[in-house]
Amino acid sequence: MSQKVVRLTLAAGVTVLVALLLLVALDGKKKDDKADDRPKKATANSAPSVPRxxxxxxxxxxxxxxxxxxxPDYAITGTSDRAGDPEQAGDPDRAGRPERVGYLERVGSDRFRLRTLDPTTGKHGWSGRPWRPLSSPDRFPRLLSVSKDDQDYFVTWSYGKLDTDPLKPPDSIVSLDIYRADDGSRERVVVPWTDSPTVGGTGPGILISDGKATSAVVDPADAEVVKVPRGSLGYPKGCANCRELTEVRAMTDKGLLVSGAKEFWVRGGWFSRKFAPKGTEPTSGVPASVAYGSGSGSGSEHSSGHGYVLAKWQKKKGxxxxxxxxVWAVHDASTGKALAQARCRKPAIAPGDDPRLVVSPDGRHLVAGRLAFDLDEKAAYCFEEPDGTDPLTLTTVTDQGVAYGATSARDTADALAGGGSPVQVDLTTGTPEALAANVRLxxxxxAGAGLFRWTDAKDVPHLTGYARRDRTDP
Structure with a gap:
């Protein structure tokens, strides 16, 4: 089996583990497993029946x-032309990359494999080689996607310890397998990491952090790793709030997005104070969520295209x-410019995992909790009653500007699990429309299908895709 030795370039310096040790510990090679690292091509098989x-x-x-x-995690890669936009159709700069859905499946009792499929047809593409993660075999490894320089990648990762020397404490590492989405070729990256990590793909790099101010960035193209210590976060001058509760939030195409107790900035780039939305206190901004390119539903990560930051701001005193x-605003992750803003009652929404920003496949529409944005029209909505009650929780939005969600749901996960009353909203009018009570969101x-998570009567989870109807369909 071929295996590349991955370069590690860490600012603070780390111990590079021996590649052969990783092969034995992570791949768990068996007698009947003599294949190399090349992905397996799709094989013909009979299509299973599709539930209705x-x-x-x-x-x-x-x-x-x-x-x-x-x-539980799935990931989407690829882009597409804006549907129904004649000015952009056929533009080579807007040409789409084939969309793929990636998910993990079990192989035996303790190994896993990445599989891909075409979300429009359901036809399987390449499959990765089975491997054994560092985490417990009763849990799936994590999966996300990332894009850099018009190349898409799937990334699987796990965290654990390797007993490299019986006389020394075991080393804790983050192990990542980076797959090119177009051909399935794999690169393994190992990053020594002491604390429990948070790993994300919102940007042109893979961000590993401790949930605070220490982070490392993995370049998916060349597997280079750069560790960023707390003292190298480029704190803006005159910002006392920035040095309190400092947290590395995401990777943007201009650098790391960092926040303090209040205010946020991109290291070496823009500072939120200079891009406060109209009518807000310039020093009050707090980022809540970051998204790139196409939408990513619950249980997925999708990073491809332009970046956006959702932030909460206090209105001007007086x-x-x-x-x-x-005020809740969507900012351009590259420039900091506020693109659209909505006014909501407080404290109905608190920054955190919810609301999570979700982007339509073409990048025009965004939703987050009760918020919805149309960037082309610079329109924004906060779906709640005047007194702040009975809010919507939006989960997904299409290229056509149709958002799905539920009223009276506790959060996004509750709405997707069937909580609340399902609705759809046409963002061209901003008018919610009730759906049947048993409709699954x-x-x-x-670009071509909706993805649905559900569990059958035998407690088996499923991921089901349905094609969107053409406008000419009955």
């Missing part, structure tokens, strides 16, 4: 696919509703 779930009418349950017992309302959206 109750879903919104925009999806055709006659045209779909189903995967049984996949990983304004008539400063005591009752806040899509957890993700690609």
């Amino acid at each position: 779930l109750n879903v919104p009418p925009a999806y055709d349950t006659r045209r779909g696919w189903d995967v049984a017992a996949p990983s 304004s008539k509703d400063a005591a009752t309302h806040e 899509p957890s993700g959206e690609t």
Whole structure:
């Protein structure tokens, strides 16, 4: 089996583990496993029957696919031309890369394999080689996607310890396998890491952090790793808030996005104070979520295209509703410019994992909790009653500007699990429309299909995709 030795370039210096040790510990090679690292091509097989779930009418349950017992995480790569935009159709700079859905499946009792499929047809593409992660075999490894320089990657990762020397404490590492989405070729990267890590793909690099101010960035193209210590975060001058509760939040194409107790900045780039939305206090910004390119539903990560930062701002002191309302704005991750903003009652939304920013496949529409944005029209909505009650929780949005969600759901996970009352919203009008009570909401959206997570009567999880209906369809 071929295996590349990955370069590690860490600012603070680390111990590079021996590649052969990693092969034995992580791949768990068996007698019947003599294949190399080249991905396996798709093989012909009979298509399983596709369940007919109750879903919104925009999806055709006659045209779909189903995967049984996949990983909780799935990831989407690829881009597409903006649907229905004649000015952009055929533009070579807008040409799309084939969309792929990636998920993990079990191989035996303790190994896993990455598989890919075409979300429009359900046809399987390449499959990765089985490997044994560092984490417990009763849990799936984690999966995300990332894009750099028009090349898409799937990334699997796990965290654990290797007993390299019986006389020394075991080394804790983050092990990542980076797959090129177009051909499935794999690169393994190992990063020594002391604390429990947070790993994300929102940007042109893979960000590893301790949930605070220490981080490392992995370049998916050349496997280079750069560790960023707390003292190298480029704190803006005159920002006392920036040095309190400092946290590395995401990777953007201009550098790391970092926040303090209040205010946020991109290291070596822009500072939030200079891009406060109209009518807000310049020193009050707090980032809540970051998303890149296409939308990513619950249980998925999708990073491809332009970056956006969702942030909460306090209204200017003395304004008539400063005591009752806040401003939520979407910022360009490259420049810091506020692209659209909405006014919501407080404290109905608190920054954190929810609301999580979700982007339509073409990048025009965004939703997060009760918030929705149309960047082309610079329109923004906060779906709640005037007193802040009965809010919507939006989970997914399509290229056509149709958002799905539920009223009276506790959060996104609750809405996707069937909590609340399902609705759809046409963002061209901003008017919610009730759906049947038993309609299942899509957890993700690609250019050609909606993705649905569900569990059958035998407690087996499924990932099902249904093609979107053409406008000419009945």
